Amino acid sequence: MSGxxxxxxxxxxxxxxxxxxxxxxxxxxxxxxxxITGITAAVQMLEQGFVExxxxxxxxAVTVTVDAWPMTEQAGDASALDAEFTRTLERYDITWxxxxxxxxxxxxxxxxxxxxxxxxxxxxxxxxxxxxVPEGRWFTEADAEAFAPRLVVNEAFLDRLGVSGLTERPTVxxxxxxxxxxxxxxxxPDQWEGADPEAFVLYDQLARWYxxxxxxxxGASAPSVRLWVPEEIVDTLVPRLQSDMATxxxxxxxxAYDNRDMSSGFxxxxxxxxxxxxxxxxLLLGGLGLVNISLVTxxxxxxxxxxxRSFGATSSRVFFGVLMESVVATTVAGLVGVVIAVAVVKNIxxxxxxxxxxxxxxxxxxxxxxxxxxxxxxVGAIAxxxxxxxxxxxxxxxxxxx
Numbered sequence: 001m002s003g004x005x006x007x008x009x010x011x012x013x014x015x016x017x018x019x020x021x022x023x024x025x026x027x028x029x030x031x032x033x034x035x036i037t038g039i040t041a042a043v044q045m046l047e048q049g050f051v052e053x054x055x056x057x058x059x060x061a062v063t064v065t066v067d068a069w070p071m072t073e074q075a076g077d078a079s080a081l082d083a084e085f086t087r088t089l090e091r092y093d094i095t096w097x098x099x100x101x102x103x104x105x106x107x108x109x110x111x112x113x114x115x116x117x118x119x120x121x122x123x124x125x126x127x128x129x130x131x132x133v134p135e136g137r138w139f140t141e142a143d144a145e146a147f148a149p150r151l152v153v154n155e156a157f158l159d160r161l162g163v164s165g166l167t168e169r170p171t172v173x174x175x176x177x178x179x180x181x182x183x184x185x186x187x188x189p190d191q192w193e194g195a196d197p198e199a200f201v202l203y204d205q206l207a208r209w210y211x212x213x214x215x216x217x218x219g220a221s222a223p224s225v226r227l228w229v230p231e232e233i234v235d236t237l238v239p240r241l242q243s244d245m246a247t248x249x250x251x252x253x254x255x256a257y258d259n260r261d262m263s264s265g266f267x268x269x270x271x272x273x274x275x276x277x278x279x280x281x282x283l284l285l286g287g288l289g290l291v292n293i294s295l296v297t298x299x300x301x302x303x304x305x306x307x308x309r310s311f312g313a314t315s316s317r318v319f320f321g322v323l324m325e326s327v328v329a330t331t332v333a334g335l336v337g338v339v340i341a342v343a344v345v346k347n348i349x350x351x352x353x354x355x356x357x358x359x360x361x362x363x364x365x366x367x368x369x370x371x372x373x374x375x376x377x378x379v380g381a382i383a384x385x386x387x388x389x390x391x392x393x394x395x396x397x398x399x400x401x402x
Contacts, residue, residue, distance in 0.1 A: 026333040029290065029376060032283035033337030034344070037372035041345045041365055048362050056130050058259045059226055060096075062234050063128060065259070066225040066245050068252045078212070078222035084248035085225055091244075092237065094227050098122035099203045101212055101223035107199070108173035109160045116157065117196065120203040120212060120223065128228045131200075136166045136186035139202055143185075149174055149205045152186035157197035180209045222252065234258050280375065287330070287379035294326055294387035305394045315392045322391040326384025327377060334376025338369045 059065070068081065082099075089097055098121050105118040125131065126138040133152060143150045151172070163170045166187065173179040182201070203223060206212055212223070225245070229237060242256035298305075305318060342364055 026290070026329055028285060029283065029287065029330050029379060030333040030337040030340070032280075032285070033334045033372045033376045034340045035282060036280065036375055037338050037341035037368045038344055040368035040371055041341065042348070044362050044365050044368070045345070045348070045358065049358050052130055052358060059128050060130075060228050061260065062229060062231045063259045064227045064229055064234060064238055064241065064256060066227075066241055066254065066256045068222040068245065068249055068254045071251055071253050078249070078252075080248045081222050081225070081245070082207075084245055088225070088227075088241065088244060092229075092240075094229060096124045096128055096228035098125035098128060098226050099223040100125065100226055101203060101206075101221070103206075103212065103221070105174060105199070105201075105206070105210060106176050107197075108179060110162050111160070113176070114160070114197070116199055118199045118201055118206070120201050120206045122203055124228075125226070128226060131188065133186040133188055136184070138186055139200075144202055144204050146205070148180060149182035149201055149209050150185045151182050152188060152200040153184055154188050154195060154198045155190045156195050157199055158184070158187055160197050175210050182209075222249070231260070234260070283375055283379055287383040290326060290330065290380070290383040291386055294322075294384060295390065298322065298387045298391050302394050305391050309394065318394070319388045319392045322388040323381065323384040326387070327380040330376045330380030330383065331373070334373045337376065338372045341368070341372065 055061070068078070085097070085099060088094065101120040103118055103120060104115045106113050106115050123139050123141055123144075126133070131138065136152070138152060139150060151174075158164070158170065161170050161172060161184075166184065170184045171181050172184065174182045186200075188200075203212070225241075227237075227241075238256045238258060242254055245256070246252070246254040308318065345364060
């Protein structure tokens, strides 16, 4: 152990003496390590961004969806689905579940009545699909028992009402013949510029105050049932759900499916290897510069090495000492590169880069830092190998000759 420590200390002293010679090469190594480490971490953030974006549309992994369509005009109404929905949650002990109905509901705006695309859901849907409500709040269980509907609307809906925010406690009449006054409790961003008004409402409240049939323009329909369940039970749960729902709703075509095919493999291994390959090439270029500088340094140190051999330094000690100079240098450069990468990644403007915030921001991956340090150390070992071989071939007589 003392021999290893001595070699490291000796290597560090030599680097201090020849710091100007190796500085330029080490800057290249540090920059390459920063690239490798930062890209590895950024790829993980990008993967998380893709996952969350998919979950906003398809639900968390794994979400099971049950859809139903009437096969004939004599098919019964969709009220049987509500009872079966409650029984399903109890039968299979499911915590995260929501009905999800896209319908059209009339609202009375200052400029007249307008049928607005409305999504009738249950409280858990916000968690299941990562719905973010930057202004106001999402629904709570207490809202289901309120004496008036609660709405979460988009910015276009609020603009149509003629209000600028929730500080004015906006309300709107919902319905036609017997309208009810609904309170706006949350605002979500428009999905695109110039979007039409849209609204969310609790399914039970819409059924109580207006009805889930809408205005008839979208045809007869039943809400989709979305269930967030563990992956290990999906294969057995899906056919059972389809059978249970089909039995409860005669005359309806019932289909159950999961989203596993929609939520995997956003960045394939080939992409990762291409990115790492480019960074690795930059690292090798930095190491090549270090090889050249180390060879020149050894040529200038022939007298010193020869004198060491005359005092009994073994070939292995000379080899290890010269090799450690490159390893220590690149390790220090790698450490600097990792620190820079952490600082850069932690200050990435997520909204600007990924087009939206990441809710579950992954921590800086330890594997990225370890990969960066390992690459730096490995390049140092490779870069020091050739100079070390040259140093071993130095004889005692060379100290006198040069």
